Amino acid sequence: MQAKPPPSVTHHVPSPAARPGQGGTRRLPHAGCDGCLSRHLAVCAALPAAETHALEAAAGEVMLAAGATLAHEGAARREVYTVTRGMLRRVRLLPDGRRLxxxxLxxxxxxxxxxxPAYRHTIEAITESVLCVFPMQSMRRLCERYPELESGMLAQACAELDATRASLMLLARMGPSERLAGFLIDLAERQRLRGGTAHHVDLxxxxxxxxxHLGLTIxxxxxxxxxxxxAGTIAFDDPRRIDLVDLPALRAAAGL
Amino acid sequence: MQAKPPPSVTHHVPSPAARPGQGGTRRLPHAGCDGCLSRHLAVCAALPAAETHALEAAAGEVMLAAGATLAHEGAARREVYTVTRGMLRRVRLLPDGRRLxxxxLxxxxxxxxxxxPAYRHTIEAITESVLCVFPMQSMRRLCERYPELESGMLAQACAELDATRASLMLLARMGPSERLAGFLIDLAERQRLRGGTAHHVDLxxxxxxxxxHLGLTIxxxxxxxxxxxxAGTIAFDDPRRIDLVDLPALRAAAGL
DNA sequence: CGTCATGTTGAACTCTCTCAACTTATGTGG
DNA sequence: CCACATAAGTTGAGAGAGTTCAACATGACG
Structure with a gap:
């Protein structure tokens, strides 16, 4: 595993045969926070509903087709985003083809x-996705004006730090099944908070x-x-939709 | 690697034969920020020197002997800290003995x-260490009063997030030598920022x-x-003090 | 209906882990 | 002061686990 000679990459490549909507990116004015389904989860929640107009004024909206790229690793960071709909992945690529x-998201x-000052990851849409866009400068101004917003961001950054550190344990000390179990539990919980059922995970x-993501091979x-x-812990016909049949067993498989 | 039956732990145990200063913890009033050697690195730097009295008033000081524990995983979080001197480790333990x-620090x-609300890691002093202590409540008040302080904290939290994500790549996709090389480079850089030379690392x-830390065995x-x-990349007589003989080669060994 | 991407399964190989021995340094107690 | 015990680090040989290579199955798409 010391610098692989031939990057045995079959699945990492950006797919010459372009995915559904490679480059399918549309920019729109912001539609308003009132109907936003993820407001209660996002940093925006730090602002009282009456003040969201300040956010709306600064924000735009981006729609991405599945497979489209939002930001490139190494490119200058000029905007920040909040995901509104869909799912994206945060990717880092090594020169020799290894991928993390x-x-x-x-x-x-x-x-x-x-x-x-530059993006540390490439952000790619897995499904069709929608995001709120804020120019970084506007975001800075908003933070100055609404300290609660900055508090909210700090809180969410801390939450992400906690989550990332949990991944460290998975990657450093857990076996394949444990990693997968932990991953499924994590995803299920996040989907539950967003209106999913507790017994299914969509992948x-x-x-x-x-x-x-788990440091393994396909x-x-x-x-x-x-x-x-x-083991009877999970069940599925469609490999993209997993039934969590025995959640306690799944937790046990994840090493508590 | 699926739940080891006998926790083959020989080196993890808290050492029955107590280390130099097991439990050697002393609490003191704060000595003042003026002479602090790490002020320029810490979150405190967000406050102008003239305002540090507000910090001093809220802060205490802890001195830890090598091997002493500052905080226990699972215990209630009531204080936050800034490291002033020494080195500590952030440890998480699994029921079966696996350690991360x-x-x-x-x-x-x-x-x-x-x-x-509870510590996610046990914090243990590796060497004799000194820290500034802030009750969380005081820290919250300080953040309200000095928004720059909260900005500084957000910035440092982001920096830590970046660093942690870099570790993800190490653990997920790098071989043993690559992980070690990356680790040495990282430590060397951090020590350099704190007054060390660029060509030595203290371990x-x-x-x-x-x-x-690297997800390997000793x-x-x-x-x-x-x-x-x-390979001539590093050199050492004392295994705790490493010469970085060929830094470019070390970077190459780390996978750029 | 053929093609391509995705996912699953089998067999051989590689690399890290495990087990074990040995070295050196440190500290204790006779 | 030196023998002994303990901890830390290094090195070797065998075993196990994940990877690699390869084949096959399935579903989407034109």
């Missing part, structure tokens, strides 16, 4: 916690995405799914 | 970025700490040191 999916998630991402991920299924 | 060292580092932590860590040494 640092995380999956869902409605309410904020993109822009970084001191770096719009591919096995390759999951593998690159084969090992697949085998781990099979193992959990054979 | 989520990070090493050095002067200027802040302890307390978390929304959780006050044990190989076990490094192993549990043997593999040791072998990776040997490999880097045989």
């Amino acid at each position: 999916v640092a995380g999956f 869902m409605p309410g998630d904020f993109i822009g916690f970084s001191g770096a 719009p991402m591919t096995r390759a995405d999951i593998a690159d 084969e090992t991920v697949s085998r781990s799914f099979t193992r959990l299924r054979q | 060292v989520a990070g090493f 050095m002067p200027g580092d802040f302890i307390g970025f978390s929304g959780a 006050p932590m044990t190989r076990a700490d490094i192993a549990d 043997e593999t860590v040791s072998r990776s040191f040997t490999r880097l040494r045989q």
Whole structure:
């Protein structure tokens, strides 16, 4: 694993045969916060409803087709985002082709916690997605004017730090099935908070995405799914939709 | 690696034969920010020097002997800290004995970025250490009064998030030597910012700490040191003090 | 209906982990 | 002051686990 000679990349490449909506990006004026389904989850929640007009004034909206790229690793950071609908992945690529999916983004998630002047990850839409856009400068002004907003951002940044540190344990010390179990539990919980049921998980991402997120190969991920299924912990016909049959067992499989 | 039956832990145990100053914790009134060597690195830097009296009034000081514990995973979070001197480790333990060292703390580092009401990690002093202590309530009041302070905290939280995400790549996709090389580079850079030379790294932590930080075993860590040494990339007599002989090669070994 | 992307499964290989021995340094107690 | 015990680090040989390579199955799409 020391600098692979031939980057055995079959699944990482940006797919020459373009995905559904490669580059399908549309920019719109902001539609308003009133009907926003993720307001209660997002940093915006730090502002009282009466003050959202200040946000709306600064915001725009982006719609991304599945497969489209929102931001490129290394590009100058000029905007921050809040996910409104859909799912995206945060990707980092090594010169030799190795790939890391640092995380999956869902409605309410904020993109822009970084001191770096350039994006540290490429952000790609997994499904059709919608995001609120704020020029960083506007966001800075808003923070100055509404300290509660900055408090909210700090709180969410801390939450993300907690979550990221939890991943460290997964990657450093857990076996394949444990990683997968932990991943499923995490996703299920996040989807539940967004209106999903507690007993299903939707996996719009591919096995390759999951593998690159858990530090495994697609084969090992697949085998781990099979193992959990054979144990009666999960069930599925569609590999993108998982039944959490035995949640306690799943938690146990995740190492508590 | 699926729930080890016998926790083959030989090196993790809190050492029955107590370390130098097990439990050696002393609390003192704050000595003042003027002479603080890490002020320029810490969140305190967000406040103008003229306002530090507000910090001093709220702060206390803790001195820890090597091996002493500052905070226990699961205990209620009532204080936050800034490291002033020494080095500490951030540890998480699994019921079966597996251990993760989520990070090493050095002067200027802040302890307390978390929304959780309980500590997520046990914090242990590796060397004799000194920290500034703030009751969380005082810190909240200070943040309300000095929004710059909260901005500074957000900035540092973001920096830590960036650093943690970088570790994800190490753990998920890098081989042993690459992880070690990356670790050495990271430590060297942090020590340089704190007055160290660019060509030495001090490793006050044990190989076990490094192993549990990089997701490896002590043997593999040791072998990776040997490999880097045989390649002429690093050199050392004392295993706790590493010469970075060929920095470009080290960077290359870390996968750029 | 063929093609392509995705997902699953099998077999061989590689690398890290495990187990074990040995070295050196440190501290204790006779 | 030196023998002994303990901890830390290094090194070797074997075993196990995940990866790699390869084949096959399935579903979407033109």
